[in-house]
Amino acid sequence: MHADEAAADRSPKAAGHTPQAPTDGNRGAHATAAFAGLATEPGVAKPDPILVVDNVVRRFGGLTAVDVEHVEIQRGSITALIGPNGAGKTTFFNQLTGFDSADAGQWTFNGRRINGLAAHKIARIGMVRTFQLTKALSKLTVLENMRLGAQKQIGESFLRALIPSLWRDQEDEITQRAEELLTRFKLDAKRGDFAGSLSGGQRKLLEMARALMVGPELVMLDEPMAGVNPALTQSLLGHVKDLREQGMTVLFVEHDMDMVRDISDWVVVMAQGQVIAEGPPGTIMSDTRVVDAYLGAHHDTPLSAEEEERQLAEAEAELEAKAAQEPGPDSPETDATAQEGAGR
Numbered sequence: 151m152h153a154d155e156a157a158a159d160r161s162p163k164a165a166g167h168t169p170q171a172p173t174d175g176n177r178g179a180h181a182t183a184a185f186a187g188l189a190t191e192p193g194v195a196k197p198d199p200i201l202v203v204d205n206v207v208r209r210f211g212g213l214t215a216v217d218v219e220h221v222e223i224q225r226g227s228i229t230a231l232i233g234p235n236g237a238g239k240t241t242f243f244n245q246l247t248g249f250d251s252a253d254a255g256q257w258t259f260n261g262r263r264i265n266g267l268a269a270h271k272i273a274r275i276g277m278v279r280t281f282q283l284t285k286a287l288s289k290l291t292v293l294e295n296m297r298l299g300a301q302k303q304i305g306e307s308f309l310r311a312l313i314p315s316l317w318r319d320q321e322d323e324i325t326q327r328a329e330e331l332l333t334r335f336k337l338d339a340k341r342g343d344f345a346g347s348l349s350g351g352q353r354k355l356l357e358m359a360r361a362l363m364v365g366p367e368l369v370m371l372d373e374p375m376a377g378v379n380p381a382l383t384q385s386l387l388g389h390v391k392d393l394r395e396q397g398m399t400v401l402f403v404e405h406d407m408d409m410v411r412d413i414s415d416w417v418v419v420m421a422q423g424q425v426i427a428e429g430p431p432g433t434i435m436s437d438t439r440v441v442d443a444y445l446g447a448h449h450d451t452p453l454s455a456e457e458e459e460r461q462l463a464e465a466e467a468e469l470e471a472k473a474a475q476e477p478g479p480d481s482p483e484t485d486a487t488a489q490e491g492a493g494r
């Protein structure tokens with residue numbers, strides 16, 4: 151069996167779930183169409199959500215880092231999760247993927263409740279994530295990192311331990327899949343290098359490739375562009391779009407608004423732990439709630455030309471009045487000050 155197929159067999163798709171993604175190679179257009187006509191309000195229901203989140207709360211002492219009432223992530227789409235620093239995006243990712251325990255809330259993946267499940271179990275059923283700071287193990291080679299990604303996420307089965315041939319077959323499959331992914335991400339030439347020798351961007355690629363080892367349905371990327379040099383930016387963007395083309399759903403946290411505008415079908419905005427807005431990228435970027443959340447202030451509407459003129463004239467008059475009160479350059483006071491300064 152082809153390694154890709156093997157991985158797919160482990161996914162919930164093989165367990166009977168049938169995603170409604172089209173197969174005509176234009177999933178971007180289909181994703182956009184899926185959002186057409188939706189209200190751009192926080193918590194709006196999606197036509198075919200893969201992830202549904204309800205009332206998730208995470209507190210750190212007196213600080214409520216996450217307090218998300220309801221959010222749905224549309225299957226087969228690329229959804230961006232944006233918000234100012236400290237909005238709670240990473241903490242929210244940590245709750246959903248089992249890397250931290252929420253104080254309250256429940257969420258379902260493909261209709262199955264997964265709150266309370268351990269991170270590796272969530273990964274095994276098809277929901278994986280990458281980290282803001284890459285977790286590649288620097289003293290292991292690129293290939294070993296890939297293989298470890300699969301092993302950790304697939305886990306040890308009783309049957310596998312009992313039947314050595316089954317074990318070897320799976321080892322071969324894992325290596326084959328790792329090699330294929332490394333080729334796809336143009337890291338094959340680096341397979342024997344220590345992960346620690348890779349550039350920031352290559353590490354991001356390795357992390358993304360490693361996440362794909364389990365054949366996931368939902369890929370969650372935490373700031374995929376952070377620390378990536380411009381030469382690799384396009385390549386990374388291409389890989390993210392490619393995930394959607396292959397039928398996966400992508401949810402990513404990002405500060406780079408060019409990337410958000412370029413690749414996302416839908417944008418969810420968080421501020422102070424809550425979802426404050428949702429909508430298509432074009433609409434969201436001009437939403438005053440979003441602008442306010444980012445700039446942390448309320449803004450006046452732009453000044454009219456007359457008002458601008460009036461305020462300028464007022465400021466100039468004020469400056470002139472101040473200058474008239476101040477001593478001139480030839481005054482004795484100024485000379486004394488100048489001599490004082492020269493002696494220091």
Ligand SMILES: Nc1ncnc2c1ncn2[C@@H]1O[C@H](COP(=O)(O)OP(=O)(O)OP(=O)(O)O)[C@@H](O)[C@H]1O
Nearest residue numbers: 210213214215233234235236237238239240241242
């Ligand atoms: N382990 C922790 N202990 C205490 N406070 C924490 C912890 N993790 C996060 N926080 C706090 O929770 C809030 C949300 O942080 P979080 O990192 O989730 O925000 P973010 O939106 O991902 O920010 P950024 O865009 O800067 O990564 C912040 O005020 C942060 O200081």
